[in-house]
């Protein structure tokens with residue numbers, strides 16, 4: 001379900017999935033055992049005849065725009081682009097550390113969104129040492145693909161190389177190869193209409209050949225409006241001995257103004273037949289967009305039919321909808337959600353993490369935070385958390401603003417989570433409304449919680465009533481997964497790892513609750529020896545578990561043809577303590593902070609932090625089903641009975 005995965009679907013529903021005919025047609029992914037470079041991936045696709053696509057984005061102007069772009073990367077990654085690229089705009093401090101810099105955006109795409117990413121870097125008006133500095137920084141951030149460009153002088157001035165600069169794209173490629181060897185896959189720009197600064201098309205082609213000879217791995221072309229222009233260019237490149245892959249760049253027409261702007265920038269001419277089609281509908285954005293999509297589909301179909309066209313590159317202008325429509329029509333947009341999941345969690349694209357094959361379940365809804373907090377780890381072996389050495393999670397305070405920045409404004413959050421909290425029941429109500437989707441007392445939908453930035457996932461409908469009940473009783477659920485016994489790996493809800501395998505999961509539930517509920521729960525759990533529990537409080541003075549205090553419990557595993565068993569998700573007692581700090585901190589950082597110090601609302605949140613417990617439960621008997629609901633229902637009954645009669649016991 002939505003708390004990323006509060007999706008504890010009952011056994012019957014999953015059985016239904018098991019029996020359903022949902023075999024994946026995709027041959028896609030298993031986690032690579034060795035890091036393929038981008039050019040190796042491209043060559044592999046060419047060898048197999050499987051066409052691919054890539055998507056270009058530019059860095060937004062504002063930090064909010066950057067946060068939205070990262071969310072967009074998460075959305076588009078399910079379509080399985082081979083790579084994305086981020087443009088370089090010298091005026092915007094592209095190599096800096098701001099949220100909006102090209103460097104930061106590309107790094108976020110690689111490290112946090114798991115997308116192989118290419119960073120454009122230009123050398124115009126830049127001394128060689130600065131270019132080197134940018135390349136070193138890109139390398140240290142895990143970016144391994146560079147589109148090496150000369151770029152343009154500012155304000156349309158005449159091009160002039162600096163004395164200690166790099167004159168042309170060719171010099172840039174040579175420089176990268178000299179200083180960094182094969183560390184980067186290097187792409188260069190090609191111009192099917194010839195570069196506008198070059199006296200002749202033929203001369204420009206020769207300069208492209210020089211870039212290739214200097215060590216470029218592949219070419220992406222400038223946009224063009226007619227395929228015949230590209231096919232001629234492709235043939236001309238081959239005639240002068242260019243043999244590296246050439247990927248045509250396509251820009252879906254999405255609006256009249258943006259088309260005019262782009263044409264001006266690229267100094268291209270729009271063919272008359274396109275002008276004639278667009279002029280009559282120029283004030284109708286939707287009609288132009290539809291026209292652009294249709295034209296894009298036709299162009300793309302013809303390009304892909306050519307055996308020398310390995311894939312397509314899209315200039316998305318940061319609007320992915322039209323591009324997605326075109327790719328869907330072409331059958332290139334990945335349609336099988338399970339196929340886009342090599343693992344139940346999204347792996348990082350940083351080659352440093354290539355061996356990462358297991359993660360704790362706790363960060364299921366906050367994967368970026370997990371990636372950030374483990375970014376200094378040198379290796380990612382199995383059982384990383386199972387030894388007695390410090391798990392070395394990065395400090396909470398070091399969280400990069402960028403990744404913790406709430407996507408919502410303070411006013412919107414207050415409307416969702418309560419402008420005023422009168423008592424603890426008001427908090428229960430917020431959790432309940434989040435699950436049910438009903439309006440809260442301000443008439444507003446609770447679309448997120450501090451631990452769950454997205455709305456509840458559709459499959460949560462299956463267990464909505466159970467969760468609503470628990471939350472209304474002060475069992476504030478933040479994460480869960482259903483039990484699964486041999487669902488096909490192509491299952492749209494729980495599948496991962498490609499087709500032909502079987503998925504297993506133990507039911508898992510995680511929640512905050514008060515001491516009295518925990519006391520009752522510990523009593524009830526005596527009847528359920530198959531359940532492992534772990535209870536901690538904020539300050540760490542309570543740390544009660546019936547599991548081994550060092551060894552992780554596998555809660556998700558997969559069995560695939562011809563492979564060892566994969567067990568990518570664990571409940572790990574050591575990392576639970578790091579997660580505990582983060583989970584409690586979110587009460588204060590995201591919720592408590594909305595209220596003035598010493599206000600009654602703030603005191604309600606403070607009280608939860610101080611007195612509540614964080615609990616996780618694992619039902620080990622995944623074959624029998626999920627006893628966690630029953631356990632908690634009995635706990636609620638016992639708690640209510642105790643309330644009426646006896647004083648509460650003390651947790652030991």
Ligand SMILES: Cc1cc2nc3c(=O)[nH]c(=O)nc-3n(C[C@H](O)[C@H](O)[C@H](O)COP(=O)(O)OP(=O)(O)OC[C@H]3O[C@@H](n4cnc5c(N)ncnc54)[C@H](O)[C@@H]3O)c2cc1C
Pocket residue numbers: 086087088089090120121122147148149150151152167168169170188189190195196197198203204207211220221222223249
């Ligand atoms: C796919 C793609 C992505 C782009 N991304 C960006 C971006 O992110 N940021 C940005 O600012 N711009 C970008 N551009 C635009 C690009 O920077 C401009 O087109 C720029 O004018 C040329 O860069 P280049 O690397 O292609 O230049 P070069 O290959 O260096 O060519 C520039 C001009 O010099 C000529 N030339 C090359 N070598 C010689 C030589 N030895 N002697 C004489 N003349 C020579 C060429 O014929 C050409 O006319 C992109 C273009 C494309 C096609």
